[in-house]
Amino acid sequence: MSIESTILFIADACPELRAAAEALAREPDYRVIMAARDGEAADVLNDAHVDLILADVESADFDIVAFLSRLRFTHPDLVRILLVGGEPGLRLSEALARTAAYQYLTKPLQAEQACLVVKRALETRELARRHRRLVRELKIGDDSTFLHGKPDGVAKGEASHFERLVYASEAMSELCGLAREVARTDLPILIEGETGTGKELLARALHFHSRRSSSPLMVQNCGGVRDELLHSELFGHKRGAFTGAVSDRLGLFRAADGGTVFLDEISEISPSFQVSLLRFLQEGEVKPLGCDQTMHANVRIIAASNKPLKQLVKAGQFREDLYFRLKGFDLEVPPLRARPADIPVLTEFFVRKHGGLLSNRVLGVSNDVIEIFKAYRFPGNVRELENEVRRMVALAKDGEYLTRRHLSPALATLRASANDRLALKPDGRTLKEMVESLEGQLVRQVLEKCRWNQSKAARELGLSRVGLANKIRRYALADGMTRAG
Incomplete structure (x- = not known):
């Protein structure tokens, strides 16, 4: 396969399983990630674009079958392969049914067999994806009998991924290419862009591709948080430092030591807290509230703002020295209206995602709907598009295409103006x-x-x-x- 596929291996460390994971990792087309617990696996799925899971269903730490069953709806395109021990029985049949697994492998696991099954599973998934596209484009096969009112063509497009970011536009391709490069450095990163463009997804992808990926990523939204609470969240506090401080708090900077801290809405912090943050960036010093002792933490800061910090600096509302400290690299996520090529692939991605969550088999999206989406400004950007698609999927009947009649009233009224603009x-x-x-x-x-x-x-x-x-x-x-x- 020409595109690297990510394999998540969920199992306790043992020689034969580690040997299989190492054999898969030696393949140039695979990236293998190991996880031993549900929390670790959930974190990987939250940050990374995973194609296939190999899971030991006999893990003692958590109910892997229940975990994989939930993924059927939250990650419908994820291929699931179970690792089992002993003779197949009723319990295995139940696990295969609940997880909708592609295949199962018995332990002790043979590395060559695991590589072959993974290869065939990913090939089968790719063939199924191409078949779905052909059915939608040509409107052939049994699926067409479910169509109520033929759409004026069906939307299509090839999606690229930077972990959980989905895109097809040249602008996002250039941004994600640059992000992959800067992720490998250790400098702070400032992400700017309008609300709903996917700044946190980009921050998570940056951390996952950095040398700090094995350490924690901590997230703090700075908007609307008073200084005392924000200081406590980031720097920590000692018991009794203020009313309600009933125990010591480590703080995110020390909790993420060796990892990354993502500070969202950085433009909202007060001038006094800007001084505290600047000192941390300069010296790595952490002084918890109510404590006389100064400690140190080694974290990388990724900050995000939906307001242009450069203009706030000119207006005297943000410290210039802090701005340049945060801006080791500056990444600007373009609004959705500036990258219309992303709309078809994002729409298809959200249809699959929410169709799975709602157990609703939506066949596709009409080009008429995509043209209306492209004509709309989407002030809420990708988040607003996802909300619109989720609403449409909820209204659609099983086996339908999403057409104009599923749109919310605000977008349905744009049909005339969208067509007039073309005319x-x-x-x-x-x-x-x-x-x-x-x-x-x-x-x-x-x-x-x-x-x-x-x-x-x-x-x-x-x-x-x-x-x-x-x-x-x-x-x-x-x-x-x-x-x-």
Whole structure:
């Protein structure tokens, strides 16, 4: 296989299982991750894009069958292979049914057999994926009998992954390529981007690809947290340091020693806490509340902000020295509206995800829906797209395609404007006249979509209020505003 596949090995350490894992890891197309407990396995699945799980169902630490059964719905594309001991029996049959496992292997495990079964399992999954695509594109086979109202074509696309980030656009490909490179360094990273673009997923992927991946990743949202509590969360406190401090607290910096701490909404911290954070970044010093002793912690900081910190620095709201300390590398996640090529693959990913969670077999998404998604601005970005798809999947019947009628009312009303935008016709004899005609039509469309709210329309067009007012006068659009009122 040309693309590296990730295999999660869930088992207690023993010679034959370790030998099989090492044999798989020697294959150039496989990345093998070991986990001994459910917490470790869940953390890996939260941070990494895993293709196949090899799990010892006789693990004494936790109920692996129940764990794998949940993955049928949360990770429907994940291939599951069970490792069992002794003779197959009723208990194995029950485990295979509950987990929907692809295959089982008996212990003691042979490395060559494990490699062969893993290879065949991944090949089978790829063939099934291609078959699903062909059925959707050609609208053939038995699935078409479930279709209520044929969609105008079915959305398709090839997705790439940077762990849990899913994308197809050139912009995200360049971003994730750079992120893979900077992950291997030890410098702080600043991730900027609008709310809902996937900054935390990027931070988790960075940690997973770093040299600190075997140590903890701790996450702290700094938004709306008062200084005393934030200091306690990050630096820790001693018992009695403040009201409610009934026991000692280690703090995330010391708890993540050797690992990574992700600070979300870093723009929201107060000027006084900015000083404390700056000192930590400079010296690695940790002084818990109520403690006279200074300690040290070795962590990498990944910070994220949905506000441009550079502008906050210019406005005097954020320390310049802290900004440059945080910005060892600066990664900016583009908004969804700036990468429309990601919309089809993200939509398909969310359909599979939520179709599995709701036990709803959705066959695909019509191109009409994708075009409406591309016409919509998605102020909530990927998070808003996921919410919309989840709602559509919940409304769809088993065996249906998602079409226009499943859209929420706010997006369903965009159909006309989306089609009209494609049907813009320039008017005039010269190039200048035709360009001005198109500009006037586009300004009118945005004004109508925003119900003639000029502030909102100006933001969407990237104009000032004065600039928009000038274009309204220039193209004699004010009469439409009167009618709208």
